[in-house]
Every structure is written in structure tokens, then in C-alpha cells.
Amino acid sequence: MKCDEATKALPLFLYGELAFEEEERLELHLDECSLCRDRLAREKTLHRAADAVELVPSSEALANSRQQLRGAIAHAGPVRVTFWTHLREMLSLRFHPAPAVLQPIGALALVALGFFGARTIPLNIGSGSRINSAGMVDNPVTSRVRYVEPVAAGKVQIVVDETRQRVLSGKLEDQSIQRLLLAAAKDPSDPGLRVESVDLLKGRSESTEVRRALLYALEHDANAGVRLKALDGLKGFAEDPDTRKALTQVLLTDKNPGVRTQVIDLLIQHKNDNMVGVLQELMRKEDNGYIRMRCQRALSDMNASVETF
Numbered sequence: 001m002k003c004d005e006a007t008k009a010l011p012l013f014l015y016g017e018l019a020f021e022e023e024e025r026l027e028l029h030l031d032e033c034s035l036c037r038d039r040l041a042r043e044k045t046l047h048r049a050a051d052a053v054e055l056v057p058s059s060e061a062l063a064n065s066r067q068q069l070r071g072a073i074a075h076a077g078p079v080r081v082t083f084w085t086h087l088r089e090m091l092s093l094r095f096h097p098a099p100a101v102l103q104p105i106g107a108l109a110l111v112a113l114g115f116f117g118a119r120t121i122p123l124n125i126g127s128g129s130r131i132n133s134a135g136m137v138d139n140p141v142t143s144r145v146r147y148v149e150p151v152a153a154g155k156v157q158i159v160v161d162e163t164r165q166r167v168l169s170g171k172l173e174d175q176s177i178q179r180l181l182l183a184a185a186k187d188p189s190d191p192g193l194r195v196e197s198v199d200l201l202k203g204r205s206e207s208t209e210v211r212r213a214l215l216y217a218l219e220h221d222a223n224a225g226v227r228l229k230a231l232d233g234l235k236g237f238a239e240d241p242d243t244r245k246a247l248t249q250v251l252l253t254d255k256n257p258g259v260r261t262q263v264i265d266l267l268i269q270h271k272n273d274n275m276v277g278v279l280q281e282l283m284r285k286e287d288n289g290y291i292r293m294r295c296q297r298a299l300s301d302m303n304a305s306v307e308t309f
Contacts, residue, residue, distance in 0.1 A: 001029040006036045010043050016195030016225030020258025023225070073154045172204055182213050191223040198226050202233025211237065215246045224256040231262055238270045248278050257288045264291055268298045276304045 001009075006029050012018045013026055030037050147159040170177040184197040198217055204210045210233075217230035227250075237243040244267070251263045264282075267275060279295045286292050299305070 001025045003029075003033060003036055006030070006033070007039060010036075010040055013040075014043060014047060015192035016223060016229075017191060018225070020224055020228065020256055024258070073156065172200060178204070178207070178210070182209065185213055185217060185226075191226065194221065194223065194226045195229060198229040198233070202229055205233040205237065211243070215243065218250055219246055224259060227254070227256070227259050228262065231259065231266075235266060238266050244270075248275075251278065251282060252285075257291070260286075260288065260291055264294050268294060276302060280304070 006026055009018060009022060009026050013023060018026065030040060144161045144163075145158060146161055149157050151157045168177070168180065172178065172181075178201075181197045181201055184193050185201060187193050187197075194217070198214065201210050201213060205214055214230040214233045218227050218234065221227050221230070234243055234247075238247065247263050247267055251260055251267065254260050254263070267278075276299065279299050283292060283295050283299070286295065
């Protein structure tokens with residue numbers, strides 16, 4: 001792999017979106033290239049900086065916006081609204097364009113709302129989900145304007161949806177932190193979040209709940225990077241019946257050769273007679289040369305035939 005290829009692959013690598021073979025090539029290149037290692041470090045720093053960004057308007061900007069809004073309302077003058085006008089407005093569904101003088105303010109509001117909306121974490125945290133008073137920080141409320149309309153006496157009515165983000169911190173052994181990580185490990189919309197969550201959980205695989213989540217990720221996650229992280233956390237449990245059953249299923253069905261390679265290396269370290277049929281079945285359908293060689297060697301060590309009868 002050349003440096004320009006590695007540079008393009010770094011964002012995908014950080015989000016766990018590279019294929020196994022491409023990830024292997026990139027890691028080999030990073031081992032040999034200090035320049036690309038520096039680029040990776042800068043990418044990680046940029047990601048952390050972006051995560052820490054908080055857009056807060058200055059007091060001067062807020063004062064100017066309020067002054068312009070007051071001026072626009074005063075310029076509009078009083079509006080006489082009759083009973084029939086009220087009735088017509090109640091029975092009508094309308095979209096009202098903003099006055100021209102308010103358009104710059106609306107544009108700034110949309111930019112701010114778009115920024116916050118893109119960074120809103122899709123996680124439902126109730127008011128009782130508290131780690132501790134020192135480890136929880138309330139962020140500003142994220143607002144999204146749903147509907148605007150002028151009303152009587154030059155006033156404006158605005159319907160706003162509000163969402164509050166919270167930052168929680170704590171140790172991996174804290175039950176509240178683990179519950180959030182377990183939920184994030186199954187988030188269907190963000191493979192990067194699943195990779196990071198499973199990577200953190202894999203060091204806690206002595207927990208039955210965590211091990212169950214790793215097994216689920218290994219068997220069901222569509223992202224090969226997530227499955228490899230889960231497999232790494234299960235290496236110490238290859239003799240556990242549930243884990244061994246899942247590893248056997250993955251070996252026969254997973255479409256990623258990197259995942260199958262690591263699974264067979266793990267299973268062969270703990271041979272038993274029940275593996276003979278699995279290895280024979282794998283020899284019948286496997287097209288990866290390395291995996292076939294490992295199967296053949298394991299069957300030979302167990303004095304078993306390569307063919308099924």
C-alpha cells in the first residue's frame with residue numbers, strides 16, 4: 001500500500017469500515033511508515049476535537065439578534081384580527097414565509113440547528129440515569145423550529161422542538177456505563193459507534209451479560225470490524241459450550257475470510273472430537289487456501305479423514 005492510498009483509507013479505518021484485507025494492508029503500512037502514523041494521530045486528534053466542539057453564540061450576537069427582531073416587529077405595526085380571521089386560521093394549514101428582514105437571522109439559526117442536530121446522539125437517557133454529580137454535565141438545549149406564524153399585535157408565534165444532551169462519565173465497571181455501552185453496541189445506524197463500544201466491552205468479557213453481547217455481535221453484526229472486535233473479546237472462552245457453538249456457526253457461515261481465519265485458529269487450539277464433522281464440512285465448502293490447510297492439518301492431527309462419509 002502506498003501513502004496516498006493509506007491517507008484515503010484512514011477515515012474508514014477509524015470508523016471500522018475497511019474490509020479485513022484492506023485493514024491488514026493498512027496496518028502493515030503504518031508499521032513501516034512514520035509519516036502515515038503521524039497522519040493517523042492527527043486524524044484521531046481531529047475526531048476528538050470535533051467531538052468536543054460546543055457552538056455557543058456570543059452575548060453580542062444574541063443582543064444584535066434580539067434588537068433586529070424587536071425592530072422588525074415594531075416596523076410591522078399592529079394587525080387587527082377579527083373573529084372570522086381567527087376561525088379561518090384555526091381551520092387552515094399554512095406555511096408562512098419569514099419577512100425579508102428576518103431571513104439572515106433564520107439562516108444563522110438553521111446553521112446552528114443543523115450543527116447541533118448532526119451531533120445529537122440517538123440515545124434515550126431518562127432523568128434518573130445519573131452516574132454521579134461530578135461525572136454528569138448538562139449541555140445546552142438543542143432547538144429545532146417546527147412552525148412559525150405572525151399573530152395579533154405584531155407578535156410572532158414559534159413552535160420549537162427541544163432536545164437536551166448529557167455527557168456521562170464513569171468507569172467501565174459501573175453498571176450504568178456498561179448498560180449504555182451494551183445499547184450502543186447494537187445501534188443499527190452507526191457502525192463506528194458499535195466498533196468503539198465493542199472494543200471497550202471486550203475487556204469485560206468475564207461478565208455474562210457482556211459476553212452475551214459479544215456473541216450477538218459476532219453472529220449478527222453486518223460490519224466485519226465489529227465482529228473481529230467481538231471475537232477478540234471471546235478468545236479466553238473458546239472452551240465454553242455457548243461460545244464454541246457460536247464460533248462453529250460463524251466458521252461455517254461468515255462471509256469474511258478474515259473472521260473465518262481467526263475463528264478456525266481459535267477452535268483448533270482447543271480440539272475435541274466434535275470438531276471432526278465441522279472441519280470435514282468446512283473442507284467441502286471452503287475456498288480459502290489457508291483455512292483449508294489449517295483444516296487438513298487439524299484433521300490429520302486427530303487421525304480423521306478429510307472426506308465425509
